[in-house]
Amino acid sequence: MPDAIALRGVTKRFNGTVAVDNLSLAVPAGSIYGFIGPNGSGKTTTLRMIMHILLPDCGEIEVLGSSDTRAARDRVSYLPEERGLYKKMTIRRLLRYYARLKGGTRAQIDVAIEEWMQRMELPGLLDRHVETLSKGMSQKVQFVAAVVSNPRLLILDEPFSGLDPVNAQVLKDAVLEIRRRGATVVFSTHDMSTAEKMCDRIFMIFRGRKVLDGSLESIQDQYGADTVRVRTSQGVAALSGMPDVESVNDFGQMQEVRLKGDPQGFLARLTERGAVYHFEVTRPSLQDIFVRIARPDTHA
Amino acid sequence: MRKTLIVAQSEFATLVRSEAFIVSVILMPVVMASSFLLVRATKDTTDYKDRTFAFVDYSGVIAEPLKAVSDMYNSSTGQGAGPLVRKGARFIPTEVKPDGRSPDQLRLELSERIRRQELFAFVEFPKEVVDPASGAAIKYYSDHPSYSALPQWLRATVNAIVLNERFRQASVDRALVVKLTKPAPIEELGLVERARTGELKEAQQVDAARAYGIPVAVLMLMYITVMSSAPQLLNSVIEEKMSRISEVLIASITPFQLMMGKLMGGVGVSTLLAAIYISGALAVAQYWGGYASAVTPAILLWFFLFLVMSIFMFGSLFVAIGAACNDLKDSQSMMTPVMVIVMLPMFTWASVLRAPDGTMATVLSLIPTAAPFLMMLRISLQPGPPPWQIAASVLVMATTVVVIVWAAGKIFRTGLLMQGKSATVGEMLRWVREK
Numbered sequence A: 001m002p003d004a005i006a007l008r009g010v011t012k013r014f015n016g017t018v019a020v021d022n023l024s025l026a027v028p029a030g031s032i033y034g035f036i037g038p039n040g041s042g043k044t045t046t047l048r049m050i051m052h053i054l055l056p057d058c059g060e061i062e063v064l065g066s067s068d069t070r071a072a073r074d075r076v077s078y079l080p081e082e083r084g085l086y087k088k089m090t091i092r093r094l095l096r097y098y099a100r101l102k103g104g105t106r107a108q109i110d111v112a113i114e115e116w117m118q119r120m121e122l123p124g125l126l127d128r129h130v131e132t133l134s135k136g137m138s139q140k141v142q143f144v145a146a147v148v149s150n151p152r153l154l155i156l157d158e159p160f161s162g163l164d165p166v167n168a169q170v171l172k173d174a175v176l177e178i179r180r181r182g183a184t185v186v187f188s189t190h191d192m193s194t195a196e197k198m199c200d201r202i203f204m205i206f207r208g209r210k211v212l213d214g215s216l217e218s219i220q221d222q223y224g225a226d227t228v229r230v231r232t233s234q235g236v237a238a239l240s241g242m243p244d245v246e247s248v249n250d251f252g253q254m255q256e257v258r259l260k261g262d263p264q265g266f267l268a269r270l271t272e273r274g275a276v277y278h279f280e281v282t283r284p285s286l287q288d289i290f291v292r293i294a295r296p297d298t299h300a
Numbered sequence B: 001m002r003k004t005l006i007v008a009q010s011e012f013a014t015l016v017r018s019e020a021f022i023v024s025v026i027l028m029p030v031v032m033a034s035s036f037l038l039v040r041a042t043k044d045t046t047d048y049k050d051r052t053f054a055f056v057d058y059s060g061v062i063a064e065p066l067k068a069v070s071d072m073y074n075s076s077t078g079q080g081a082g083p084l085v086r087k088g089a090r091f092i093p094t095e096v097k098p099d100g101r102s103p104d105q106l107r108l109e110l111s112e113r114i115r116r117q118e119l120f121a122f123v124e125f126p127k128e129v130v131d132p133a134s135g136a137a138i139k140y141y142s143d144h145p146s147y148s149a150l151p152q153w154l155r156a157t158v159n160a161i162v163l164n165e166r167f168r169q170a171s172v173d174r175a176l177v178v179k180l181t182k183p184a185p186i187e188e189l190g191l192v193e194r195a196r197t198g199e200l201k202e203a204q205q206v207d208a209a210r211a212y213g214i215p216v217a218v219l220m221l222m223y224i225t226v227m228s229s230a231p232q233l234l235n236s237v238i239e240e241k242m243s244r245i246s247e248v249l250i251a252s253i254t255p256f257q258l259m260m261g262k263l264m265g266g267v268g269v270s271t272l273l274a275a276i277y278i279s280g281a282l283a284v285a286q287y288w289g290g291y292a293s294a295v296t297p298a299i300l301l302w303f304f305l306f307l308v309m310s311i312f313m314f315g316s317l318f319v320a321i322g323a324a325c326n327d328l329k330d331s332q333s334m335m336t337p338v339m340v341i342v343m344l345p346m347f348t349w350a351s352v353l354r355a356p357d358g359t360m361a362t363v364l365s366l367i368p369t370a371a372p373f374l375m376m377l378r379i380s381l382q383p384g385p386p387p388w389q390i391a392a393s394v395l396v397m398a399t400t401v402v403v404i405v406w407a408a409g410k411i412f413r414t415g416l417l418m419q420g421k422s423a424t425v426g427e428m429l430r431w432v433r434e435k
Helices: A043-050 A091-102 A106-119 A135-147 A165-180 A192-198 A216-223 A235-239 A263-273 A286-294 B002-016 B019-042 B063-074 B103-115 B149-169 B174-180 B208-242 B245-250 B255-287 B297-324 B328-354 B359-366 B371-380 B387-415 B425-433
Strands: A003-014 A017-028 A032-036 A058-063 A076-079 A153-157 A184-188 A201-206 A209-214 A227-232 A245-250 A255-259 A276-282 B051-057 B091-095 B121-125 B139-142
Touching (some): A003 A043, A017 A058, A017 A201, A032 A043, A032 A165, A043 A058, A043 A153, A076 A135, A091 A135, A091 B002, A106 A135, A106 A165, A135 A153, A135 A165, A153 A165, A165 A192, A192 A286, A201 A286, A209 A216, A209 A286, A216 A286, A227 A263, A235 A255, A235 A263, A245 A286, A255 A263, A263 A276, B002 B019, B002 B208, B019 B208, B019 B255, B051 B063, B051 B103, B051 B149, B063 B091, B063 B149, B091 B149, B103 B121, B103 B139, B121 B149, B139 B149, B149 B174, B208 B245, B208 B255, B208 B297, B208 B328, B208 B371, B245 B255, B255 B297, B255 B387, B297 B328, B297 B371, B297 B425, B328 B359, B359 B387, B371 B387, B387 B425
Parallel strands (some): A032 A184, A032 A201, B051 B091, B051 B121
Antiparallel strands (some): A003 A017, A003 A058, A201 A209, A227 A255, A227 A276, A245 A255, B121 B139
16 A cells, blocks of 8 residues: 655754654555654654645655645645634634635535534534634534545644543544545544554654654564553552562552563562552553653653 | 635635724724814814903004904804904903003013913004014914914904004005905916817816815825725734644645735725725715716726735735734734835825926835825826826836735745744844745
């Protein structure tokens, strides 16, 4: 399958500061591709370059088979992190305007608007002004604006941030529907569990450089099965001073522990300290991997 | 081009639905007409407060006629014109005799009475006032230096009295002098022309409303239309930048397409606004004196051409400022120089009106930022500037429009995505120089 997006040696600097450094990646067509990385790591800059909003200082970007990213614009939709909606416009006028900029006839656009408004559970709101919408509704309207032109590539910058669980589920279903229709979806997120559950491939950028790229399994394989999840009668206190514990992620009722040594030996020592209710040898979560990369000093 | 037109259409629809446009279309003409009518209605009728003034007549010949004239003036019904027709306050004279007091002492006493508000002013008629060789001046004292009605009235009435006295002393019949010195009137006419039928058409008398009123109205209309339309583009860009709409748009179109769409939308709004104003103004002008024919199709054609170029020129500047600024507050200070440039022609149009074919008028109307106003004024004034000057101003302005749109496009492209701080003028110039 051809790649929907291909970056080769892309670099972008702002006033001498390198925001994206010699980045190469390939997003397979039809996949859901997750961009993760700490704030200021270069995610949005990369997405903006893919959208031709910014131009790279060097390197090549290919979008939907075209090295002229501008030419692919009409087949690509973008949902920015900070929602851009005209407050005084009605939703119908706003959606028509955004969709017409991507092409399509008025009739096609109106049918698509109706369909997506229903799907996003926003029926009967088309003649309301944007300023009267709640934050969640605005976010869903912005999503409709991005998908109503039936894009082949959908780029979403933090699409789930700020949504309540119900609206987040509606949006996740919509993203999956877009993928079912054959489109490629790229989204950036700080929610690691969403990335784990939804993405076919995950890419992590840190300080402008690629640090992870692949399926969740392949990424986890790189880090091995050095993690255990435990629940004990003493909580996190049971783990203090244990020599084979490299780091602990305390969830209160449960602790995620990265080990230096053998899990069975660790279990034996743990049972000496009290009752163990749960012990699971697992691979590190994406959250853990993210933290290991982004804050290596605290996990050393 | 299709996307540019979609942006233009949306911009047009948004702007004509905005409160600013509705205010421009409805409220501004209403306010202007109301102000005009208010000024006319209150011009002569606002001041009905009696003004009592004292006078000291050292000449001995002014007091009695002055009292008689003021009686006539104060009892006037206000009909007609002239120094004996009262339009406002009554002027009540009170004669004060020196009775041995020195002039300085008398002045001090009368000044004190003014301070106590017993009097409004006092006047001294010197002994030699009737002697034309003396050069003696009538002295008017008041603590209301801005009030001009009373001194003006005194100037007219007392001078008439003084002249009468001079003629009387010289044993000359003043009525005869007035008759013999009556100036020969000058009638201002246009040119004679031959009609198609071969008959000579008599020259038309110059009508001030047609000669000056219409050209000035055309100038003002251009100014109001430009000022109502171009700055709105700045607000539109700032709104899109602050709410990150520009990011969504730039994912679909190029910044230049977006800017051109905005400018075209601005042109649409300004031409609609001008068309509404012109239709209304022509209807009013026709109703009140048949002046609609003074606005020829050629004037309208030039008007719309200059208007379109103005919106592209000034609109580009406002769009660039909007893109370079982080919020409306920052944009206000950036706007000031542009506003000054737009307003400069309004400080010079009077001299162009006086001598539309003079060197100053020619030079000013060839300056691109002034051309839409001053060349338009000259075109509306008869006989109009030579065609080469009109062509030159259009050429200079069109070239300037191309340069400014190009430069604004570069500022717009970079500024639109810059968040967090407003650009400095230096940064904007650097963006223009960047490839």
